[in-house]
Amino acid sequence: MNEEIKTLTISIYTENNIGLLNRISAIFQRRHINIESLTTSQSEIEGVNRFVIVVNITESQAKKIIGQFEKQVEVIRAYYHKDEETIYTESCMFKIKSALLFEEPQIQNIIKESNSRIVTVNKEFFVLEKSGRRNEIESLRRDLNVFGIMQFVRAGRISVTKEEMKITEALLAFNNQ
């Protein structure tokens, strides 16, 4: 009976309406499921939003929760995917004292080797941006932490699926009912 807990990416296509985030997060909260990350943005279709939510749950929990999302009036379609079924990435930013760039030559190597990018530099600080997998970001954070990080922020996972989503077809089906 004890099913394996997996990292699953939930994608929800919705109308772009106030309060929908609340309705969606309440479905997780009611079932005592912790949200690892949540991103919402415009999708490939004008006026349709896409939520990308990462949770650690079992697949049977995921199936039931997808049913709850699709039941919501303003949800168009919901899916869950395993990591291998998606292309995904995360991004993050570091704010670091500019002086360190010159005092600690090692930092320049770290920047180069981590494939991160300097967004801006001024007298006081510079900002580093990095996209990639969580372990790469974590490794970079550990490396930079030695020298001191003024600010660190990481955005939620964004992902696209390998399979086709067929949201346009779904919208047509709504119109034809």
Place this chain on the structure above:
Amino acid sequence: MDTQTANKKQEVAQETMRITGSEAIIRCLLAEGVDILYGYPGGAIMPVYDELFKFQKEIHHVLARHEQGAVHAAQGFARISGRVGVAIATSGPGATNLITGIADAQIDSTPLVCITGQVFSHLLGTDAFQETDIIGISTPVTKWNHQITKASEIPEVLAKAFFIAKSGRPGPVLIDISKDAQVSELDFKYEKCKGVRSFIPVPKTNLEAVKSAAQLINSAKKPLIVWGQGIILGKAEAELKAVLEKAGIPAAWTILGASAVPTSHPLNVGMVGMHGNYAPNKLTNVCDVLIAIGMRFDDRVTGNLNSYAKQAKIIHFDIDPSEIDKNVKTDVAVIGDSKDSLAKLLPLLNENKHDSWLQEFKDLYAIEFEKVIKDDIYPTKDGLTMGEVLKQINIETKGNAAIVSDVGQHQMIACRYAEFTTSKSNITSGGLGTMGFALPAAIGAKMAAPDREVVAIIGDGGFQMNIQELGTVFQQKVPVKIVVLNNEFLGMVRQWQQLFFDRRYASTEMTNPNFVAIAKGYYIEGKRITKREELADAVKEMIASKESYFLEVCVEKEDNVFPMIPSGASVSDVRLC
């Protein structure tokens, strides 16, 4: 409203008029055929009440004594009529007082439109007087909700509200309207909502699934139907009856499914669940095909899921895809409208009889009768039983009454023993178990169906949770019959304390007031009886009364409701004592 006036109103509603938001709200309600609504005024909703004053010939506003009373009345109205119930309240406490009823309507799939006033939109988020985030609060317990801050949004949003509330699996919708949207003007034109993108209320029945279901049913030796409220909401009573008669299948019901098939039907084998009948509970774990129709395998129905109907193939008919495999893994799922699905199933079924299988139900019924039912409805002990009161009501109403029960022991007794001839006759708070539901729900039910006898069956605990609605009964002159079965205990909790907490009766004994004096204080005729020999005449007098009537029956204090599936036990471990 006759058709001519209705048509005229429709025409009027088609032209564009420059009117205020609050007048637009009333015109939307009229266009949706609303002629009665339940509510309570207050600051943020006063412009709408001002319009209600002007439109009082077209639309009857029922002033409840508490917003919870208003929303339960709207629920009673919806449950007996199948129409959308409408409740209206002011912002802040008015709105939050609706929440229990909205949650109740959500879990029991009752179509409601609740309209709440909100502070001026420029005050939103400022902790203004009587401001509360009712959209945030109501989100988890509504099918849909929306806040209107511009008058021009009113017609479209209200049209959508009514459409969503009643479409597919019904449910409650809350529309919060800021005061500035009520007082400013708009060019009003009303068009009914015909569909919402992203919302498929009624999935089309898959014929292949119906064929698979028919195959399983045709080859079953011991099929059992368990139907729920989906039959009533889908108006599929005739189709269900045809299916079970053609295939000769014993059929049991959940609490909310009660009355969809008459009690006296030879294939009606009673109620399933925690206090359901012995036979259908026991035989759930014997049947070879379990056909669940418009029910959601609630934990009070299934008991322990790990030992629920494991031997049976499961067929699940439901309009809501999220119910499939939610609690019980199905072998065949038929997603769609119950009326349509059953109509498609009927021609595929072989005519059949399952006499020896049906006999198993009769044999177990005989055991239940000997050990439980006989003492409940033909008691020989001194104290009155709740069951004999129900039996007497059955006799006087010939099973034609709508029974509105509250929550607790009396509710289980009412559902077990009330005899029904007509669908939509068992109105009770099933999923949420809301004490205080019955009195206001009975008011709404009686107003929606004035030709029907409506009897509220309430415990002494639940009666005091919305006792203030006696004021509504009196002011509106609602000829509802109110029976309080008084055991001076919160009986169901006391029963659990007796069985599972070593008789430690923590805070369940009630010292009650003079209920008859309270009823009489509201000018409602009332009587209190304590002896068996008074019962028949008292019930007769109550039913014969043309006006509202209050009957208090003092019953045995420590009677228990059996059969019982203890919490967490299997349906086959149903206890008779």
